[in-house]
Amino acid sequence: MFAEVAIKVPLFRTFDYRIADNCTVQVGCRVTVPFGNRKLVAIVMAIKSTSEVPANKLKSLTEVLDDSPILSTIHLKFLRFCAQYYAHPIGETLFTALPAALRDGAHPDKTTIANYVLSEAGKLQPKLRAKKQMALLAQLGKSGESSLTELKALGFSKQQINALLDKQLITEQIKHDTQWQNQAITIANKPRLNEEQATACSAINQQHNYRCFLLEGITGSGKTEVYLQSLERIVQSGKQALILVPEIGLTPQTVNRFRRRFANLAIDLWHSNLTDNERLHTWRRAEQGSCALVIGTRSSVFLPFKSLGMIIVDEEHDGSFKQQEGLRYHARDLAAYRCASINIPLILGTATPALETLNKAITGKYQLLTLSQRAQTTTDNQFLLVDMKGQKEQAGLAPTTLQHIAATLKRTKQVMVFLNRRGYAPTLLCHECGWLSQCKHCSASTTYHKAMGRLVCHHCSEQSFVPPQCPDCGSTQIMPTGIGTEQLEGFLTECFAETPISRIDRDTTRRKGALEDALDEINQGGARILIGTQMLAKGHHFADVSLVVILDVDSGLYSSDFRATEHMAQLITQVAGRAGRSGEAGKVLLQTHFPEHPLLQDLVNNGYQDFARFALKEREEALLPPYSHLAILRAQATNAKQVFDFLSDLVPATPYCGIQLLGPIPAPMERLAGKYRYQLHIQASERMILHNYIRQLMQYVSEHKLANRVRWSIDIDPMDT
Numbered sequence: 001m002f003a004e005v006a007i008k009v010p011l012f013r014t015f016d017y018r019i020a021d022n023c024t025v026q027v028g029c030r031v032t033v034p035f036g037n038r039k040l041v042a043i044v045m046a047i048k049s050t051s052e053v054p055a056n057k058l059k060s061l062t063e064v065l066d067d068s069p070i071l072s073t074i075h076l077k078f079l080r081f082c083a084q085y086y087a088h089p090i091g092e093t094l095f096t097a098l099p100a101a102l103r104d105g106a107h108p109d110k111t112t113i114a115n116y117v118l119s120e121a122g123k124l125q126p127k128l129r130a131k132k133q134m135a136l137l138a139q140l141g142k143s144g145e146s147s148l149t150e151l152k153a154l155g156f157s158k159q160q161i162n163a164l165l166d167k168q169l170i171t172e173q174i175k176h177d178t179q180w181q182n183q184a185i186t187i188a189n190k191p192r193l194n195e196e197q198a199t200a201c202s203a204i205n206q207q208h209n210y211r212c213f214l215l216e217g218i219t220g221s222g223k224t225e226v227y228l229q230s231l232e233r234i235v236q237s238g239k240q241a242l243i244l245v246p247e248i249g250l251t252p253q254t255v256n257r258f259r260r261r262f263a264n265l266a267i268d269l270w271h272s273n274l275t276d277n278e279r280l281h282t283w284r285r286a287e288q289g290s291c292a293l294v295i296g297t298r299s300s301v302f303l304p305f306k307s308l309g310m311i312i313v314d315e316e317h318d319g320s321f322k323q324q325e326g327l328r329y330h331a332r333d334l335a336a337y338r339c340a341s342i343n344i345p346l347i348l349g350t351a352t353p354a355l356e357t358l359n360k361a362i363t364g365k366y367q368l369l370t371l372s373q374r375a376q377t378t379t380d381n382q383f384l385l386v387d388m389k390g391q392k393e394q395a396g397l398a399p400t401t402l403q404h405i406a407a408t409l410k411r412t413k414q415v416m417v418f419l420n421r422r423g424y425a426p427t428l429l430c431h432e433c434g435w436l437s438q439c440k441h442c443s444a445s446t447t448y449h450k451a452m453g454r455l456v457c458h459h460c461s462e463q464s465f466v467p468p469q470c471p472d473c474g475s476t477q478i479m480p481t482g483i484g485t486e487q488l489e490g491f492l493t494e495c496f497a498e499t500p501i502s503r504i505d506r507d508t509t510r511r512k513g514a515l516e517d518a519l520d521e522i523n524q525g526g527a528r529i530l531i532g533t534q535m536l537a538k539g540h541h542f543a544d545v546s547l548v549v550i551l552d553v554d555s556g557l558y559s560s561d562f563r564a565t566e567h568m569a570q571l572i573t574q575v576a577g578r579a580g581r582s583g584e585a586g587k588v589l590l591q592t593h594f595p596e597h598p599l600l601q602d603l604v605n606n607g608y609q610d611f612a613r614f615a616l617k618e619r620e621e622a623l624l625p626p627y628s629h630l631a632i633l634r635a636q637a638t639n640a641k642q643v644f645d646f647l648s649d650l651v652p653a654t655p656y657c658g659i660q661l662l663g664p665i666p667a668p669m670e671r672l673a674g675k676y677r678y679q680l681h682i683q684a685s686e687r688m689i690l691h692n693y694i695r696q697l698m699q700y701v702s703e704h705k706l707a708n709r710v711r712w713s714i715d716i717d718p719m720d721t
């Protein structure tokens, strides 16, 4: 007998090995095989009685690592689809989907992981002098149970945990692997649904087969409540569910809400902060059916659930669902495939649907469910466009903007100022000769960080000292140009000396737990002005914000990326959702040089729904996705000519009916970390044509004489164009 196996090598094929007579092995098991002069872990894809490889060339399996399959046939089929769809080598696809511990051949059941819970004494709310220990008790009071990793992510240390263990205020609890499927499930105090929520829930509850629901509802309209109540039926019937969330959305607030609602269900988390051991543990629990729910970031879409009953994708438009390297998959799209193939419902929830998703809802492929009102408040936000033409701005703020900020602070409300550029200034400029501080390795300017006294490239992270003089002309007149969050904070601190200000960006939140601390302080009303980058835009709830200011709207209006306006509109709508929960109507102030821009006008006057439908028409006229299908072949190398030649060669060599090729064109960042980057856009009106062409192209590319000299990759349905 022969085993067809997948090995983690960048080749679009599987390999055959002989199975020794005394050896038993099943499809989906890991084995080790001799490969060249190495011994590698491989996964058995099929067992067959013949092989096309001549008998004298066939080697035997070295060792069988699993008694029973670690990947079921259904899961293998899913991963095979994944490799085909994204034109990625099958072995690399399988190994990307496996948790790291299983990739190196570890035994799947070697781990147990304890969660921390309050002891009886701990529940009595004892008073302790150590503040952090008190905070830890409070956290466990809220979450019910938390793992070491979760607590560490919140800024707690092992010492603090040990101190509480010593005082017997908390205990370790091995996660209950009880059969929750056979127990009554307690559902803690839930609110009565409003009419729209009830309509949505009943539509979802009636659906036992595959159906994709687009739950379109503004922030605070009660989408999470709809998820929670739709999940009841699923878990009560003993099925598991997966809730996919963007990285930033995996805040304790959301998780606590699920844990409080389903108090006696095992709910596991999956995100980038987990240790390999914890991932393995969750993987196995999903597979054995011992956890009911998993709340996870994009790669949780690969978890091998024993009996999956529903997938929910929260903030489905979010860019973090797309993996940007290696296997370039989109977790939302894979979730849709998975649900369809095992015939279960899928919910995509968002205030700002991706245009691809919205198009499917409009054409009836997906069922649209709308929540149009906020669940708790009824105030509507008001948009204000501030025309920046001819304005005397200070630190990027127009006088009108400053007046609005002052007035809001006077009413003791919070203000949020949003600028998607960290650092002090995006570049240094020589006033005499026009020299700009540039990264040596990238086609980008270096950002000036005043507090650090350094120039930093935000693309390759290279740092350098600030030159005392212009390197070109020797002038000392070099000055920061443009505005970053650090400068904005400095300026607002001067303007509003008495006002506590909090800045949230990658620079201020490097320390673990720093983000949570800052958010806590904001929520307790400490900071009155919040300055932030995109990090602040998503997933956080602030009670007291009544003015949101967005400074760099224009960068989204005119960009070479055809998705830029869509992303800008999503961002504005998301950020606007942060305002107006404080009892008074929120104001959203947008600074722009193009107040008459039709898409912007549509967005502020008629809202995202209208904007999106208008933007879809533009896409249709330009035959851009979702009205066509796109892939990008990217290539990079230190030698620009090699990259260019490599891509240029492919264009005449692979003609194909129904395919438009554009390029080679320089990537948006032509040079990055010393490498030159070019790309080829591949477009087709039919998905089948695109995929058939790509298959042929991959064959041709991998045999090309320059294929080993340049680094190349294919990106199907790319997000960055």
Ligand code: ADP
Pocket (backbone or CB within 6 Å): 191, 192, 193, 194, 197, 217, 218, 219, 220, 221, 222, 223, 224, 225, 226, 375, 376
């Ligand atoms: P979204 O997920 O759309 O942002 P949430 O589900 O978080 O909205 O709801 C916003 C707030 O309103 C939450 O505090 C939630 O508890 C509350 N809420 C949601 N639905 C209801 C309801 N039917 N009755 C009362 N409160 C509700």
Ligand code: ZN
Pocket (backbone or CB within 6 Å): 430, 431, 432, 433, 434, 435, 470, 471, 472, 473, 474, 475
């Ligand atoms: Zn100069």
Ligand code: ZN
Pocket (backbone or CB within 6 Å): 439, 440, 441, 442, 444, 457, 458, 459, 460, 461, 462, 673
């Ligand atoms: Zn750089």
